Amino acid sequence: MEDKIKRIKELVKILNEAGKAYYQQDTEIMSNFEYDRLYDELLELEDETGMIMAGSPSAQVGYESLDQLPKERHEKPMLSLDKTKDVSALVSWVGNQKALLSWKLDGLTIVLTYRDGELQKAVTRGNGEIGEVITPNAKVFKNLPHSINFKDELIIRGEAVITYSDFEKINAEIEDVNAKYKNPRNLCSGSVRQLNNEITAKRNVNFFAFSLVKADDLDFGNSREEQFRWLKTLGFEVVEYKAVTAQNLETTVREFESSIQYNDFPSDGLVLLYDDMEYGASQGRTAKFPKDAIAFKWADEIKETKLLYVEWSPSRTGLINPIAVFEPVELEGTTVSRASLHNISIMKSLELGAGDTIEVYKANMIIPQVASNHTRSGVRDIPETCPVCGGATEIRQANDVQALYCTNPECQAKKIKSFTLFVSRDAMNMEGLSEATLEKMIQKGFIHEYADIFHLAERRDEIVEMEGFGEKSYVNLIETIEKSRKTTLPKLIYSLGIENVGLSNAKVICRELGFDLEKVRKATREELNAIAGIGPIIADTFAAYFEKEENNRKLDHLLKELEIEAAPVVSAEEKIFTGMNFVITGSVEHFANRNEVKDIIESKGGKVTGSVTAKTNFLINNDAASSSSKNKKAKELGVKIITEEEFVSLLS
Ligand SMILES: NC(=O)c1ccc[n+]([C@@H]2O[C@H](COP(=O)([O-])OP(=O)(O)OC[C@H]3O[C@@H](n4cnc5c(N)ncnc54)[C@H](O)[C@@H]3O)[C@@H](O)[C@H]2O)c1
Numbered sequence: 001m002e003d004k005i006k007r008i009k010e011l012v013k014i015l016n017e018a019g020k021a022y023y024q025q026d027t028e029i030m031s032n033f034e035y036d037r038l039y040d041e042l043l044e045l046e047d048e049t050g051m052i053m054a055g056s057p058s059a060q061v062g063y064e065s066l067d068q069l070p071k072e073r074h075e076k077p078m079l080s081l082d083k084t085k086d087v088s089a090l091v092s093w094v095g096n097q098k099a100l101l102s103w104k105l106d107g108l109t110i111v112l113t114y115r116d117g118e119l120q121k122a123v124t125r126g127n128g129e130i131g132e133v134i135t136p137n138a139k140v141f142k143n144l145p146h147s148i149n150f151k152d153e154l155i156i157r158g159e160a161v162i163t164y165s166d167f168e169k170i171n172a173e174i175e176d177v178n179a180k181y182k183n184p185r186n187l188c189s190g191s192v193r194q195l196n197n198e199i200t201a202k203r204n205v206n207f208f209a210f211s212l213v214k215a216d217d218l219d220f221g222n223s224r225e226e227q228f229r230w231l232k233t234l235g236f237e238v239v240e241y242k243a244v245t246a247q248n249l250e251t252t253v254r255e256f257e258s259s260i261q262y263n264d265f266p267s268d269g270l271v272l273l274y275d276d277m278e279y280g281a282s283q284g285r286t287a288k289f290p291k292d293a294i295a296f297k298w299a300d301e302i303k304e305t306k307l308l309y310v311e312w313s314p315s316r317t318g319l320i321n322p323i324a325v326f327e328p329v330e331l332e333g334t335t336v337s338r339a340s341l342h343n344i345s346i347m348k349s350l351e352l353g354a355g356d357t358i359e360v361y362k363a364n365m366i367i368p369q370v371a372s373n374h375t376r377s378g379v380r381d382i383p384e385t386c387p388v389c390g391g392a393t394e395i396r397q398a399n400d401v402q403a404l405y406c407t408n409p410e411c412q413a414k415k416i417k418s419f420t421l422f423v424s425r426d427a428m429n430m431e432g433l434s435e436a437t438l439e440k441m442i443q444k445g446f447i448h449e450y451a452d453i454f455h456l457a458e459r460r461d462e463i464v465e466m467e468g469f470g471e472k473s474y475v476n477l478i479e480t481i482e483k484s485r486k487t488t489l490p491k492l493i494y495s496l497g498i499e500n501v502g503l504s505n506a507k508v509i510c511r512e513l514g515f516d517l518e519k520v521r522k523a524t525r526e527e528l529n530a531i532a533g534i535g536p537i538i539a540d541t542f543a544a545y546f547e548k549e550e551n552n553r554k555l556d557h558l559l560k561e562l563e564i565e566a567a568p569v570v571s572a573e574e575k576i577f578t579g580m581n582f583v584i585t586g587s588v589e590h591f592a593n594r595n596e597v598k599d600i601i602e603s604k605g606g607k608v609t610g611s612v613t614a615k616t617n618f619l620i621n622n623d624a625a626s627s628s629s630k631n632k633k634a635k636e637l638g639v640k641i642i643t644e645e646e647f648v649s650l651l652s
Pocket residue numbers: 018019022023028029030031032033035036061062078079080081082102103104105106109125159210239271295
């Protein structure tokens with residue numbers, strides 16, 4: 001008995017710490033799987049001993065929230081849901097009733113109040129008694145009606161959620177190292193509970209109604225489904241549901257189950273709700289659960305495997321993510337060999353070391369996770385240097401969570417944008433190297449500097465094994481890379497990503513310095529500043545770039561990979577367009593595109609601008625008859641309109 005009481009106290013402490021991180025800080029210090037397992041252990045012990053500690057998570061819903069946002073008490077407490085993993089328990093629960101089976105959406109629960117047809121108030125669930133007022137944030141949800149065609153008071157509950165695809169995009173872009181999110185639920189909670197709704201607006205939050213709490217004097221024929229239908233007519237999105245009875249309940253559960261992988265909205269199970277409102281109300285409630293609904297949790301498939309090693313994967317924010325790499329296992333129909341461990345605190349709570357026997361599962365049937373560790377050999381070998389750049393790492397602690405960071409501001413993983421520019425169309429033009437692919441390759445340590453991209457063929461075996469890659473995309477990739485070795489000096493200079501130096505500035509500088517790379521990289525601020533169109537700011541960033549030895553070293557490496565096309569030699573007497581201004585509009589036929597025409601004009605001393613002004617000498621347009629605004633303007637100003645053909649004859 002004493003042991004049991006000791007264990008209860010222990011569990012309450014551990015679970016409350018996890019709950020605090022989960023509900024207050026939008027983070028997790030243990031997996032949901034582990035949390036649910038410990039929670040079930042606590043329930044059993046409480047049952048056996050008849051003892052429930054004050055503050056036991058079995059007696060409270062959610063957790064008190066942080067104090068920045070204004071608070072408000074809910075009119076009706078927002079309870080949790082009783083849960084089962086057993087379909088036959090659902091079948092007996094439903095009895096001879098009709099019920100509605102819907103996704104249990106995994107986001108943040110919100111209560112909305114409309115008065116006079118306007119959204120008055122939005123409050124989060126909080127601890128179930130008191131929530132946070134987030135009205136300005138709800139107003140920027142993607143799919144929420146601000147005004148509705150119903151003037152009396154309307155109160156509804158629903159879930160705010162962010163899709164998996166938006167989660168991945170948004171999380172990758174979050175620069176603040178402490179603000180990374182583990183899953184769509186954390187991101188959604190963090191997004192909805194912002195003090196500044198500009199951030200919420202960028203996060204693509206959706207709202208799905210799942211309960212009508214108040215709309216007096218309306219008769220829904222005692223049916224929840226009728227309520228859902230009515231909410232849709234007001235412009236709300238209602239959670240996807242299906243009407244069921246005991247007969248088709250199991251097959252419907254399986255239908256939901258098999259469509260889960262196509263569902264971009266995160267859900268952590270299903271909810272079954274009696275359609276008959278009076279019957280539902282007659283069932284009453286416990287302190288924690290209403291009895292008119294029950295949640296169904298997926299009985300996660302769980303497999304034992306061996307942890308081979310922990311891979312440390314630096315990201316653009318500096319955070320180095322630990323990833324468990326284990327012997328491959330089949331989970332929910334796919335082969336899985338990797339799972340994010342998220343941070344050092346989670347690794348420590350699992351006492352995870354290479355060689356351990358671990359249990360893995362897919363959270364919400366989607367995201368692979370480590371559930372538990374049988375052998376607990378302990379966390380070792382946290383890298384002291386960043387696997388991408390070799391810079392020093394550092395463990396930082398925020399909100400009780402420890403995570404590893406690369407401290408080197410020049411870390412390539414942080415410079416993903418510069419690699420993206422390098423491969424872009426106007427630069428090295430390597431189609432097929434998306435930002436996501438580049439990021440993966442940088443994380444794997446294939447790419448440290450630009451020149452490494454030309455050596456990816458040496459990584460063939462590893463690349464064809466990469467997620468989303470195969471032999472065919474590998475071959476295509478190498479082909480584009482080979483093609484891109486042939487380039488021009490301005491493109492090369494542009495691709496270096498020197499601040500303020502776009503392709504046209506790069507061209508101007510190269511031309512002025514005779515397409516001589518040595519002159520270009522040694523140009524002084526004065527020389528650069530003297531070039532028409534190059535101001536002191538560009539001159540400064542340009543010169544500063546080439547003053548850095550590191551940059552020159554990397555450029556030299558890169559030059560070994562490239563074949564730079566000979567500079568177009570244009571003598572002074574060939575600069576026939578000096579002082580002339582051209583505008584090009586419409587499509588061209590003799591040339592690949594308008595840029596090619598532009599290059600020719602510029603190489604002969606002319607300028608190309610975007611709009612027709614009094615200073616324009618020629619408007620090149622194959623369709624002089626059209627009533628385009630440029631044609632009109634040219635006619636007004638007496639600017640000569642010439643066809644491509646006429647332009648070509650000008651050249652000779
Ligand atoms: N990892 C951790 O450290 C940690 C800590 C605390 C809690 N948790 C997780 O949280 C769970 C408990 O969460 P809870 O008590 O906040 O909620 P719950 O799991 O009891 O879910 C009930 C809530 O789901 C919402 N919901 C979503 N879709 C719905 C629908 N279609 N119909 C009706 N309701 C719908 C409602 O707000 C409802 O109140 C645990 O099982 C655990 O997995 C994890």
